[in-house]
Amino acid sequence: xxxxxxxxxxxxxxxxxxxxxxxxxxxxxxxxxxxxxxxxxxxxxxxxxxxxxxxxxxxxxxxxxxxxxxxxxxxxxxxxxxxxxxxxxxxxxxxxxxxxxxxxxxxxxxxxxxxxxxxxxxxxxxxxxxxxxxxxxxxxxxxxxxxxxxxxxxxxxxxxxxxxxxxxxxxxxxxxxxxxxxxxxxxxxxxxxxxxxxxxxxxxxxxxxxxx
Amino acid sequence: xxxxxxxxxxxxxxxxxxxxxxxxxxxxxxxxxxxxxxxxxxxxxxxxxxxxxxxxxxxxxxxxxxxxxxxxxxxxxxxxxxxxxxxxxxxxxxxxxxxxxxxxxxxxxxxxxxxxxxxxxxxxxxxxxxxxxxxxxxxxxxxxxxxxxxxxxxxxxxxxxxxxxxxxxxxxxxxxxxxxxxxxxxxxxxxxxxxxxxxxxxxxxxxxxxxxxxxxxxxxxxxxxxxxxxxxxxxxxxxxxxxxxxxxxxxxxxxxxxxxxxxxxxxxxxxxxxxxxxxxxxxxxxxxxxxxxxxxxxxxxxxxxxxxxxxxxxxxxxxxxxxxxxxxxxxxxxxxxxxxxxxxxxxxxxxxxxxxxxxxxxxxxxxxxxxxxxxxxxxxxxxxxxxxxxxxxxxxxxxxxxxxxxxxxxxxxxxxx
Amino acid sequence: xxxxxxxxxxxxxxxxxxxxxxxxxxxxxxxxxxxxxxxxxxxxxxxxxxxxxxxxxxxxxxxxxxxxxxxxxxxxxxxxxxxxxxxxxxx
Ligand SMILES: Cc1cc2nc3c(=O)[nH]c(=O)nc-3n(C[C@H](O)[C@H](O)[C@H](O)COP(=O)(O)OP(=O)(O)OC[C@H]3O[C@@H](n4cnc5c(N)ncnc54)[C@H](O)[C@@H]3O)c2cc1C
Ligand SMILES: [Zn+2]
Numbered sequence: 001x002x003x004x005x006x007x008x009x010x011x012x013x014x015x016x017x018x019x020x021x022x023x024x025x026x027x028x029x030x031x032x033x034x035x036x037x038x039x040x041x042x043x044x045x046x047x048x049x050x051x052x053x054x055x056x057x058x059x060x061x062x063x064x065x066x067x068x069x070x071x072x073x074x075x076x077x078x079x080x081x082x083x084x085x086x087x088x089x090x091x092x093x094x095x096x097x098x099x100x101x102x103x104x105x106x107x108x109x110x111x112x113x114x115x116x117x118x119x120x121x122x123x124x125x126x127x128x129x130x131x132x133x134x135x136x137x138x139x140x141x142x143x144x145x146x147x148x149x150x151x152x153x154x155x156x157x158x159x160x161x162x163x164x165x166x167x168x169x170x171x172x173x174x175x176x177x178x179x180x181x182x183x184x185x186x187x188x189x190x191x192x193x194x195x196x197x198x199x200x201x202x203x204x205x206x207x208x209x210x211x212x
Numbered sequence: 213x214x215x216x217x218x219x220x221x222x223x224x225x226x227x228x229x230x231x232x233x234x235x236x237x238x239x240x241x242x243x244x245x246x247x248x249x250x251x252x253x254x255x256x257x258x259x260x261x262x263x264x265x266x267x268x269x270x271x272x273x274x275x276x277x278x279x280x281x282x283x284x285x286x287x288x289x290x291x292x293x294x295x296x297x298x299x300x301x302x303x304x305x306x307x308x309x310x311x312x313x314x315x316x317x318x319x320x321x322x323x324x325x326x327x328x329x330x331x332x333x334x335x336x337x338x339x340x341x342x343x344x345x346x347x348x349x350x351x352x353x354x355x356x357x358x359x360x361x362x363x364x365x366x367x368x369x370x371x372x373x374x375x376x377x378x379x380x381x382x383x384x385x386x387x388x389x390x391x392x393x394x395x396x397x398x399x400x401x402x403x404x405x406x407x408x409x410x411x412x413x414x415x416x417x418x419x420x421x422x423x424x425x426x427x428x429x430x431x432x433x434x435x436x437x438x439x440x441x442x443x444x445x446x447x448x449x450x451x452x453x454x455x456x457x458x459x460x461x462x463x464x465x466x467x468x469x470x471x472x473x474x475x476x477x478x479x480x481x482x483x484x485x486x487x488x489x490x491x492x493x494x495x496x497x498x499x500x501x502x503x504x505x506x507x508x509x510x511x512x513x514x515x516x517x518x519x520x521x522x523x524x525x526x527x528x529x530x531x532x533x534x535x536x537x538x539x540x541x542x543x544x545x546x547x548x549x550x551x552x553x554x555x556x557x558x559x560x561x562x563x564x565x566x567x568x569x570x571x572x573x574x575x576x577x578x579x580x581x582x583x584x585x586x587x588x589x590x591x592x593x594x595x596x597x598x599x600x601x602x603x604x605x606x607x608x609x610x611x612x613x614x615x616x617x618x619x620x621x622x623x624x625x626x627x628x629x
Numbered sequence: 630x631x632x633x634x635x636x637x638x639x640x641x642x643x644x645x646x647x648x649x650x651x652x653x654x655x656x657x658x659x660x661x662x663x664x665x666x667x668x669x670x671x672x673x674x675x676x677x678x679x680x681x682x683x684x685x686x687x688x689x690x691x692x693x694x695x696x697x698x699x700x701x702x703x704x705x706x707x708x709x710x711x712x713x714x715x716x717x718x719x720x
Contacts, residue, residue: 072636155688463674627649
């Protein structure tokens with residue numbers, strides 16, 4: 001028998017770490033028109049109400065998270081979690097890494113099916129004056145503040161990739177968009193977004209822990 | 213009128229103002245031996261072969277618009293015989309051979325140009341599938357060459373070989389494949405059929421069938437009156453279900469839209485026909501210099517003869533992935549045609565359950581290359597009431613018998629063929 | 630062509646996948662071969678208004694029944710089909 005020695009590393013990584021480079025990308029002759037960052041350190045649970053159990057799920061949600069479950073495309077800031085609509089009778093519970101799954105399990109036992117997605121998705125943040133111009137190139141939704149205000153959400157496709165998109169609280173008077181994408185599609189989407197934003201100049205922040 | 217260098221010289225002397233009509237514009241007669249519904253390539257080729265091979269000259273082709281206004285004048289003009297399955301392979305090769313003699317047969321310049329059809333492969337599995345197809349072709353005496361990457365580079369050095377997602381590993385080449393001028397094919401068959409006595413009647417829409425007491429078809433009702441016929445052949449491509457429904461038939465066919473595109477003219481770039489193996493994009497270059505390209509069908513039932521933007525985007529993305537060199541070329545025109553998508557992706561040339569009524573349909577997005585073969589086989593069926601050997605598997609009842617010819621192995625989902 | 634998803638709002642048709650005519654219904658298992666042949670292979674292939682099934686795979690992943698004109702691409706109605714979402718919309 002030959003002894004095989006395999007070097008394993010359990011260092012925490014992210015779907016984008018292979019290609020991620022903080023700093024300036026694209027046009028550099030003016031200030032960056034937008035900022036992009038990967039968001040980490042979150043826990044994500046998909047909640048799908050079982051048939052006929054939506055009102056029970058909604059009620060349980062109020063009790064556990066202090067807010068109604070989102071019944072139309074928007075995101076709800078709840079106690080210790082963000083609830084993001086993802087389809088009829090279903091939503092995502094996004095919370096800082098911790099006891100998110102356990103909390104959801106206790107809240108929705110018997111009425112909804114849960115699936116843990118924390119490592120299955122990658123979360124991207126786009127903010128700054130030109131972020132809507134970037135998104136206009138790749139997203140077919142109208143993101144004008146009149147129709148896509150703060151905490152609006154949508155399940156849509158960007159560059160043939162399924163994305164949960166929502167707008168959170170403005171920063172420095174500019175919109176902040178969050179894109180949740182399947183981890184294995186994250187690199188591809190990231191490239192597309194960088195290409196689309198290059199002309200405006202992109203500042204890439206170091207990956208940081210997600211906050212609502 | 214016979215076209216030749218002498219007729220050209222003669223016409224030149226009068227400033228090309230005295231060319232006679234290429235075909236007559238006759239009034240419909242009361243009765244024909246055979247009426248063909250549909251003046252596309254297939255209908256006209258059928259009429260020509262009825263007259264030429266079978267001596268049946270009392271024939272009318274009825275066309276609701278102008279001849280070639282359907283898919284015959286809308287396609288991307290690719291001809292090839294690189295099929296895999298029995299049934300298709302022999303038929304398309306017979307058709308290919310007819311292309312090779314068409315211009316002299318019809319006395320018409322159809323600009324048949326055998327500049328090669330190259331299907332690219334991007335993975336080992338795809339190479340193996342192409343090797344299999346190439347072998348099937350060679351066993352049947354059809355030219356095919358499996359090229360490695362260096363071989364493809366020689367033909368088309370401008371391709372994006374090192375695309376990170378879809379690197380080009382090689383391609384399957386059919387050197388005898390190529391293109392032909394689609395309108396000229398229509399006009400050539402019209403010219404040759406007309407000369408043999410066939411009446412080509414345009415602006416004449418078939419709106420129903422007349423039947424006798426036994427249900428046998430005795431003629432057609434049209435926007436220009438009732439026209440009697442010993443036999444009626446349907447060759448209306450995307451409208452097959454509509455016309456068949458006039459005789460009470462339902463078909464294993466859905467009508468879908470396919471779009472095509474042409475760019476502004478550029479200097480010669482594309483040597484033959486090139487198809488992307490990892491997305492829906494294929495391209496050739498016309499003699500005028502325009503890039504002629506297309507991709508997938510839009511994917512939903514349509515009779516609208518126009519498509520939607522997602523496919524425009526998809527085709528352009530495919531083009532950019534394969535050959536970024538065309539990125540600055542401007543799109544000139546874009547249009548759509550209605551495909552008769554069959555349930556296994558292969559055509560139907562058969563009698564119908566209605567006596568006296570014959571069907572030629574189900575050509576999907578690939579019936580241009582079939583034009584001469586289809587006309588030849590359909591004429592044989594109508595004239596002799598027997599299947600031609602090379603069309604013998606294109607039966608209408610093959611779905612009932614489980615004898616599908618499904619090149620892609622997709623099953624009964626027409627928008628995936 | 631835009632399809633107004635009852636859950637997501639109007640979306641470009643590229644977000645949807647197409648199944649086809651909503652009319653064919655799976656026959657009973659003992660209905661016989663002709664009935665299955667009809668169900669699997671034969672289509673009305675309507676030129677005009679038709680009810681058809683679309684899937685909002687690039688969005689909320691709901692199956693929808695769309696009444697659409699195949700000659701003009703005009704869309705008259707979009708409703709969810711069976712499932713939790715449909716129940717909710719009905720109530
Ligand atoms: C965009 C596009 C690209 C394509 N590219 C290729 C390709 O590269 N290679 C290839 O091999 N194939 C290709 N095809 C497919 C090919 O064009 C068709 O399969 C073929 O042309 C169909 O046969 P046809 O020429 O007889 O059809 P058509 O030209 O459509 O003829 C049918 C005729 O019937 C007429 N008609 C319909 N209803 C009636 C009625 N009630 N009464 C009288 N007349 C009627 C129509 O007006 C029409 O003129 C393509 C098709 C399209 C649309
Ligand atoms: Zn939806």
